[in-house]
Every structure is written in structure tokens, then in C-alpha cells.
Amino acid sequence: MSSACAENALVQKRSTTQRRSRYGCRNCKLRKLKCDESRPHCKKCRAFGIACNFVFNIPDLQPITAETGMTVRGKAELQRPVASAVWTADQSTFYQLNTKCQDFLTRYYGSSLLSPGDPNMMHVNRRLLQLAFAYPYLMHASLAVALTYDRHLNTSVGSRRSLDECYHWYQSTALLNRRFRERPINAEDKDPLWGTLAALAVLAFSSPEACTPEESWPFTLSDQTDALDWVCLSKGKMALWHVVNPLRPDSVFRVMAPTFAQMNTPLPQRGANGIPRAVAALCLLHEASTATDNPYFEAAHAVAQILDLPDTRLTTGPVQLFIRSIHGVFEDRLRTRDPVALVLLYLWYRKAGRSIWWIELRARVECPSICLYLQRYHKGDAAVQAFLLDGVFAERWS
Incomplete structure (x- = not known):
């Protein structure tokens, strides 16, 4: 059989075996997985430790606590807060930082993760840390990136996103989308918005769905809408450049002008x-x-x-x-x-x-x-x- 015929056969086979469920839960759709549609909890959600949400009163990617394995009124039971908890809040929502989250944030903002060793990025990080306590979508995005970096340090081969990564990534995206719908972008919003967009672009790139080469694009002939999704998000971020203008005089990102210039070298x-x-x-x-x-x-x-x-x-x-x-x-x-x-x-x-x-x-x-x-x-x-x-x-x- 020629390589072209073999490829076509593989396309046809996977198009039938990897088709997603039309009536699956929202969690599986968000995670781009085929749901087995078993009620009240599908196998994918049960294995991942989240409350299955065929019904609308259960939030997306809602964790189930390890202690009880149960949800209450559509929401997971909250763990007992630690004594050193720190709160971050804006006008619409709040988030409680436990000691684990504080540790990740300290490492994230103290290591210049996106550009290690870059003194300009260290300056940016210090300012973003202050802003994160007033803008929860930035806080969630920062925690998701910090958790992803920790996965990078502690795994040598491909590994799937943790529940914590998915949770903070989803929360950041949901809060950011709500922010764009609610009111115009003010001057004080521009730095936290750009910081969040940059973090989400990094998350999209650094979190492939596959763990092994055989599962990954381009070897798996998946739907083209799934391939190169990180390219689309990167373009979406740059589409907001003129709205946010990271190089404006009062921007915390202005010190990164040389980096932006390199990115746009003719x-x-x-x-x-x-x-x-x-x-x-x-x-x-x-x-x-x-x-x-x-x-x-x-x-x-x-x-x-x-x-x-x-x-x-x-x-x-x-x-x-x-x-x-x-x-x-x-x-x-x-x-x-x-x-x-x-x-x-x-x-x-x-x-x-x-x-x-x-x-x-x-x-x-x-x-x-x-x-x-x-x-x-x-x-x-x-x-x-x-x-x-x-x-x-x-x-x-x-």
C-alpha cells in the first residue's frame, strides 16, 4: 500500500473512531475529550476528579474534594482555609490563596519564568504581583502558569495538565471574558489585561492534549480545528495590541521594548x-x-x-x-x-x-x-x- 493510501485509510479510521460525543458533558467538551455519556458521572470526569456537568447547575471543571468525593448543591465542598490565607478580590469575585498557592506565586514572580534571567522581566513581575491581588483573572492566570512550570520541572516526558492547572486556567478565561463584556477598558486595566493575555498564550502553547508522539499532532490526524490552536490564541492576543498598547509611556511592559522590537524585526x-x-x-x-x-x-x-x-x-x-x-x-x-x-x-x-x-x-x-x-x-x-x-x-x- 502506498504512503498516500495508508494516510487516507488512517484518516478515515480516525474520523470514525475519534468522533466526539454530541450529548457529552460540558467538561469533556472543554477538555476536548470524547464523553462516554454515562450518568450521573461520566468516566472521564470521575477519573479526573471533577463533578460531571450534564446539568446546568454544576459549574465547569468543579473539583471534588478528596475527603468526601461528593458535591453539595452543584458545588464542591470547600477545604478548610489555612491560617495564613491571603485574599484577592475585585468588584465581582474573590479568591483565597492557601500556602501552596502562595509558594507557587513566590516562585513564579521571583524567577522570571517567561524569560529566565531577564532583569526587565523581573521588574514587570514585581508590578504584576501587586496587580494580581486586585485582578483575579490575572491571579488565576499566574497560578496556572506557575503550576505548568512546576510540571515542566518535575516531568521529563509529556504529561497531562493537572486539575489545578485546568481550574485556574478556566477561571482566568471565564473572568477575562466577563470583564470584556461588562465595561470598556480603562487605563488602569491595560497592564493586568496584557499580563493575563500573555499568560493564557503561554498556557495554550505549553499544554498539548497528547502525552506521547503517537497521540500527538501531526501523527494523529485530528480535526483541523484542533491543530495549531496555539497559533489562533497568539493572533488573538496580538489583535488587542493597539487596544492595550504595552509600549505606552505608563505601561509596566515598556521596559520590554527591546524584546518587542526583536519580535517585529523586519x-x-x-x-x-x-x-x-x-x-x-x-x-x-x-x-x-x-x-x-x-x-x-x-x-x-x-x-x-x-x-x-x-x-x-x-x-x-x-x-x-x-x-x-x-x-x-x-x-x-x-x-x-x-x-x-x-x-x-x-x-x-x-x-x-x-x-x-x-x-x-x-x-x-x-x-x-x-x-x-x-x-x-x-x-x-x-x-x-x-x-x-x-x-x-x-x-x-x-
């Missing part, structure tokens, strides 16, 4: 200068190539700018250039698993994942998955195979 308009010869040949780039006539032009230039940088000098600024290049025809080719587009993403994962922790979490599963997919379905393409494990260029940018 790419060459023509040619293949600076792109490794092997990468240029793979992408069919030459001295007359432009973004108009070659779909890989911008992505290849973006990847080339980080490939030969020492890992210690690789920061979020140049890394984000590649994310910025995912649009138009190149994005379409990624979504349809074009082999050349996948190689560019593979090279970016291998390089960026060694320096940026939230990229590494996704790269742990998607990088091997891309390799496995290309080896299985494009094994006859020597130019593609040269960049994968055991290929002639495998060690050059490892």
Missing part, C-alpha cells in the same frame, strides 16, 4: 541570504525568491535567524519571529501537514525548545511526532529525511 524582502544552504534547497529558495512566490519564504528566514545562535543567547524576541510567520499559505500548509512546512516547524521546536521552557513542553511530544509522521508517510523524500533523526543534517542544529 524579514528580508528577497533572496535566501542567511538561510543555511540545505534549508534553502529544501524550500526551493533562491536569490530571486519573495514571500509572494514562495510560501516558505518568511518561515525559513525566521528559523534561520535562531539556528546558529548559542542557546544562552536565545530569548523570546527572536523565537517569536517564527510564530509571526505562521499565516496565509504557510499556515494552510502546516495544517495540511505539508512535509517541508513540518520540517521548518521541527527545526524551530528543536532549537527554541532548548532555551524556552514553555516551548519545550510542547516540543517534547510534537517534535518526535513530526519526525515519526515524516518517517512513516514521506520516507521516500530524501531531502526531508536528511533533517530527521539519523539524517545527514540531524546533528548540525541539535
Whole structure:
């Protein structure tokens, strides 16, 4: 059977076996899982430790306490508050920080997690910590990122999000959406809003649904609406740039202007200068190539700018250039698993994942998955195979 036929057969098989339940609970829909529809508690919710919510009076992702395993009037029983609890509140909601949460926050705001060692980010963190106590959506987003970072430190392979991560992520998103609906954005809201949007973008990227390469995109031929969901959220965040304007004079993020400048560095308009010869040949780039006539032009230039940088000098600024290049025809080719587009993403994962922790979490599963997919379905393409494990260029940018 040819590779194309094998791929089509796999698509047809998975389209029938992985179809989601139409009448499943809301929790399974939020977690993008197939619900078994067993009542009153489906197996996925019972295993995850949350109250199943076929009915509307039970909140989404509501934890069930370990002590009782029961919910009361649609809400989980609250644990006894600790003596050192701290409260965070705005005009509409509050959240009680226990000692565990305080510990995570201390590590989060004290370590400059998004850009380790960046003194500008340390300044930003101190201010965001103050704001988090007045804006619960920022507090929940911060806790979710801190918990995700802890998972990064304590797991060596892919691992699913914890219940705490899901809870704080969901709460932040729900509160943020409500905030956007309720009233216009005031000047004092802009910094906490941008901080929350940045945290949610990191969460979306660093939390793939799969734990193993065989379960991960692109090897699993899932619905295209699920693939590259982190690209959509990143674009959504940048769509609010002009509303929030992180570089305005009174913004706490103004000290990050050099990083933002790197993220928006203009790419060459023509040619293949600076792109490794092997990468240029793979992408069919030459001295007359432009973004108009070659779909890989911008992505290849973006990847080339980080490939030969020492890992210690690789920061979020140049890394984000590649994310910025995912649009138009190149994005379409990624979504349809074009082999050349996948190689560019593979090279970016291998390089960026060694320096940026939230990229590494996704790269742990998607990088091997891309390799496995290309080896299985494009094994006859020597130019593609040269960049994968055991290929002639495998060690050059490892």
C-alpha cells in the first residue's frame, strides 16, 4: 500500500473512531475529550476528579474534594482555609490563596519564568504581583502558569495538565471574558489585561492534549480545528495590541521594548541570504525568491535567524519571529501537514525548545511526532529525511 493510501485509510479510521460525543458533558467538551455519556458521572470526569456537568447547575471543571468525593448543591465542598490565607478580590469575585498557592506565586514572580534571567522581566513581575491581588483573572492566570512550570520541572516526558492547572486556567478565561463584556477598558486595566493575555498564550502553547508522539499532532490526524490552536490564541492576543498598547509611556511592559522590537524585526524582502544552504534547497529558495512566490519564504528566514545562535543567547524576541510567520499559505500548509512546512516547524521546536521552557513542553511530544509522521508517510523524500533523526543534517542544529 502506498504512503498516500495508508494516510487516507488512517484518516478515515480516525474520523470514525475519534468522533466526539454530541450529548457529552460540558467538561469533556472543554477538555476536548470524547464523553462516554454515562450518568450521573461520566468516566472521564470521575477519573479526573471533577463533578460531571450534564446539568446546568454544576459549574465547569468543579473539583471534588478528596475527603468526601461528593458535591453539595452543584458545588464542591470547600477545604478548610489555612491560617495564613491571603485574599484577592475585585468588584465581582474573590479568591483565597492557601500556602501552596502562595509558594507557587513566590516562585513564579521571583524567577522570571517567561524569560529566565531577564532583569526587565523581573521588574514587570514585581508590578504584576501587586496587580494580581486586585485582578483575579490575572491571579488565576499566574497560578496556572506557575503550576505548568512546576510540571515542566518535575516531568521529563509529556504529561497531562493537572486539575489545578485546568481550574485556574478556566477561571482566568471565564473572568477575562466577563470583564470584556461588562465595561470598556480603562487605563488602569491595560497592564493586568496584557499580563493575563500573555499568560493564557503561554498556557495554550505549553499544554498539548497528547502525552506521547503517537497521540500527538501531526501523527494523529485530528480535526483541523484542533491543530495549531496555539497559533489562533497568539493572533488573538496580538489583535488587542493597539487596544492595550504595552509600549505606552505608563505601561509596566515598556521596559520590554527591546524584546518587542526583536519580535517585529523586519524579514528580508528577497533572496535566501542567511538561510543555511540545505534549508534553502529544501524550500526551493533562491536569490530571486519573495514571500509572494514562495510560501516558505518568511518561515525559513525566521528559523534561520535562531539556528546558529548559542542557546544562552536565545530569548523570546527572536523565537517569536517564527510564530509571526505562521499565516496565509504557510499556515494552510502546516495544517495540511505539508512535509517541508513540518520540517521548518521541527527545526524551530528543536532549537527554541532548548532555551524556552514553555516551548519545550510542547516540543517534547510534537517534535518526535513530526519526525515519526515524516518517517512513516514521506520516507521516500530524501531531502526531508536528511533533517530527521539519523539524517545527514540531524546533528548540525541539535
